[in-house]
Amino acid sequence: MKFIIKESVKKFIPWFLPLLLIVGWQLFSWVGVIPERILPAPTKVLQAGIELLSTGELSSHVGISLGRALAGFLIGGTIGFVFGLLNGMFKVSDLLFDTSIQMLRNIPHLALIPLVILWFGIGETSKIFLVALGVLFPIYINTYHGIRTVDKGLVEMGRAYGLKGRALFFAVILPGAMSSILVGVRFSLGVMWLTLIVSETISAHTGIGYMAMNAREFMQMDVIVLSILLYALFGKLSDMIARFLEGKLLQWNT
Amino acid sequence: MESNKEKYILISDIKKSYGERQVLKGLDLSIEKGEFVAIVGKSGCGKSTLLRLIAGLESNDEGSIYMNGEPLDHLNKYARIMFQDGRLLPWKRVIDNVCLGIPDTARVKATDALRQVGLDERMNDWPSKLSGGQKQRVALARALVHNPSLLLLDEPLGALDALTRIEMQDLIESLWKEKKFTSILVTHDVEEAVAIADRVILIEDGVISVNQPIRLPRPRQRTHPAFSMYVEEILEKILNRKKNKITLVKKSRKAQV
Numbered sequence: 220m221k222f223i224i225k226e227s228v229k230k231f232i233p234w235f236l237p238l239l240l241i242v243g244w245q246l247f248s249w250v251g252v253i254p255e256r257i258l259p260a261p262t263k264v265l266q267a268g269i270e271l272l273s274t275g276e277l278s279s280h281v282g283i284s285l286g287r288a289l290a291g292f293l294i295g296g297t298i299g300f301v302f303g304l305l306n307g308m309f310k311v312s313d314l315l316f317d318t319s320i321q322m323l324r325n326i327p328h329l330a331l332i333p334l335v336i337l338w339f340g341i342g343e344t345s346k347i348f349l350v351a352l353g354v355l356f357p358i359y360i361n362t363y364h365g366i367r368t369v370d371k372g373l374v375e376m377g378r379a380y381g382l383k384g385r386a387l388f389f390a391v392i393l394p395g396a397m398s399s400i401l402v403g404v405r406f407s408l409g410v411m412w413l414t415l416i417v418s419e420t421i422s423a424h425t426g427i428g429y430m431a432m433n434a435r436e437f438m439q440m441d442v443i444v445l446s447i448l449l450y451a452l453f454g455k456l457s458d459m460i461a462r463f464l465e466g467k468l469l470q471w472n473t
Numbered sequence: 474m475e476s477n478k479e480k481y482i483l484i485s486d487i488k489k490s491y492g493e494r495q496v497l498k499g500l501d502l503s504i505e506k507g508e509f510v511a512i513v514g515k516s517g518c519g520k521s522t523l524l525r526l527i528a529g530l531e532s533n534d535e536g537s538i539y540m541n542g543e544p545l546d547h548l549n550k551y552a553r554i555m556f557q558d559g560r561l562l563p564w565k566r567v568i569d570n571v572c573l574g575i576p577d578t579a580r581v582k583a584t585d586a587l588r589q590v591g592l593d594e595r596m597n598d599w600p601s602k603l604s605g606g607q608k609q610r611v612a613l614a615r616a617l618v619h620n621p622s623l624l625l626l627d628e629p630l631g632a633l634d635a636l637t638r639i640e641m642q643d644l645i646e647s648l649w650k651e652k653k654f655t656s657i658l659v660t661h662d663v664e665e666a667v668a669i670a671d672r673v674i675l676i677e678d679g680v681i682s683v684n685q686p687i688r689l690p691r692p693r694q695r696t697h698p699a700f701s702m703y704v705e706e707i708l709e710k711i712l713n714r715k716k717n718k719i720t721l722v723k724k725s726r727k728a729q730v
């Protein structure tokens with residue numbers, strides 16, 4: 220027998236397991252196999268979400284977390300990108316900076332949390348700083364590597380056809396490095412969430428991580444689970460953004 | 474120095490080394506305007522190196538290259554080069570590849586060039602969607618759009634199948650006749666060299682060891698006895714065979730160097 224999978228069905232298949240999990244979870248909660256103090260039912264979590272949404276608490280925490288993530292990503296990403304470009308293209312800059320950056324890279328940035336708290340307190344700066352630091356290195360390394368491995372033949376061809384400076388950069392070097400740069404972007408989006416979760420959980424007054432830690436004090440299991448689900452959702456979202464960028468910028472590669 | 478000025482390209486005593494290895498060892502060559510010269514020689518003998526020196530993509534260690542009576546420094550502005558591997562930018566559509574290095578306002582010229590190589594219908598495709606022969610035709614259009622007075626061809630047909638090759642040879646020859654540019658073709662196929670060039674040059678040991686004008690009317694008939702004589706003579710010199718071994722060469726006339 221032959222199975223022909225329709226397009227519409229194909230789209231649904233990846234969601235089948237998560238859905239099954241939620242339905243199973245709900246059923247077991249109803250029957251009482253999963254005690255509420257271990258794991259509240261999905262409906263309970265949803266209810267908590269709606270409640271927090273109505274008080275405006277949820278959107279304010281989510282907004283703050285997203286803001287931190289974005290700010291840290293932009294700052295760290297820009298610095299990593301610029302240094303990756305410079306060190307990839309210019310010998311002087313490479314000699315001057317690469318060794319130092321490689322050394323810094325080997326320090327786990329989360330190990331800096333105590334120091335960062337002493338420096339910046341537990342305000343916005345400390346979180347944005349940590350996210351930026353975490354994001355910087357994957358972007359740097361992949362940009363650097365991408366620029367370094369651009370096909371020399373294509374660069375020579377570009378020069379032979381009269382391109383130089385900016386024109387050569389935008390026509391040959393940057394597009395040639397793009398797939399590697401996007402690998403860096405994808406990876407750093409993961410680092411971004413991880414850093415944010417850890418730093419918000421350890422020290423914050425606001426944000427999704429704080430919401431979870433605060434709920435723990437009041438034994439609000441539903442809010443804790445809600446926070447975790449939110450992180451999962453945002454992780455999936457940033458993955459979709461990365462995919463979108465790849466589809467747009469690497470169109471020729473399909 | 475007056476005689477220098479008469480030659481379109483005048484190369485005297487150039488030497489070029491890569492590290493310890495001297496590739497060109499005092500090579501002399503002069504080329505007239507409008508001439509079609511083919512360069513043959515064993516793999517690694519320095520054909521591409523010579524072409525890149527003429528294109529101004531690299532500089533020679535010793536000797537001089539005069540182009541149109543002026544010493545060549547930096548990029549050769551008269552020349553456009555077509556590479557063995559095509560080197561289309563995979564992230565640019567066919568038309569944008571052809572537009573490389575020309576102002577945006579000259580897009581019409583790019584379309585014309587694509588039409589000349591018979592690929593105007595594929596102008597919005599990605600290069601990865603083209604066959605090997607089509608890619609090389611796009612690369613040819615990209616070179617032609619600059620109206621070069623010197624076209625450098627570095628084994629552009631090496632990777633193509635026999636039929637596509639002959640088609641491309643005819644295309645290049647007809648464009649050369651029409652546009653009257655000077656052309657230097659590097660090839661490992663002696664038959665191709667004899668079919669298309671006014672003169673065939675053999676590089677051996679870093680110098681030119683054979684400089685053979687081909688005095689055959691165009692369009693050239695490959696079946697013409699004089700044609701195969703030229704091919705055999707050049708092959709013989711490349712392979713350093715004695716006269717009595719020519720029969721061997723005859724059997725494998727398509728022998729590639």
Ligand SMILES: Nc1ncnc2c1ncn2[C@@H]1O[C@H](COP(=O)(O)OP(=O)(O)O)[C@@H](O)[C@H]1O
Nearest residue numbers: 491492496514515516517518519520521522523
């Ligand atoms: N950029 C380079 N660096 C080092 N060696 C090179 C370089 N380019 C060419 N060579 C060497 O010079 C010799 C001639 O190369 P080339 O001109 O490409 O030969 P071919 O006649 O096959 O085109 C070869 O031995 C090659 O290895």
Ligand SMILES: [Mg+2]
Nearest residue numbers: 520521627628
């Ligand atoms: Mg070569």
